[in-house]
Amino acid sequence: MIEMTLGKMRDSSVLLTAKEVLHIVNGRKKEEVGYFVPAAFGEEFEAFLQQTGERRKRTLLDRIARAQREDPIGDGAVGDHLGAG
Numbered sequence: 001m002i003e004m005t006l007g008k009m010r011d012s013s014v015l016l017t018a019k020e021v022l023h024i025v026n027g028r029k030k031e032e033v034g035y036f037v038p039a040a041f042g043e044e045f046e047a048f049l050q051q052t053g054e055r056r057k058r059t060l061l062d063r064i065a066r067a068q069r070e071d072p073i074g075d076g077a078v079g080d081h082l083g084a085g
Contacts, residue, residue, distance in 0.1 A: 006033060 005027035
């Protein structure tokens with residue numbers, strides 16, 4: 001991984017010839033800005049993003065299931081709509 005400042009990123013030839021992931025840093029504030037992933041890593045990176053998204057969804061669904069288990073709606077409760085005749 002190569003570290004680059006925002007100032008160096010203005011040179012488009014750097015982006016077009018990049019063969020490694022670029023770690024982008026704001027040179028003035030010394031803060032991390034993000035990463036640039038070259039097209040050569042596109043397929044691998046997209047697969048990584050898909051796995052990460054699925055993991056987030058699974059975690060959220062687990063939290064929802066746990067919350068429903070801890071606070072179940074009983075028969076005849078408001079919002080149940082079952083057994084109402």
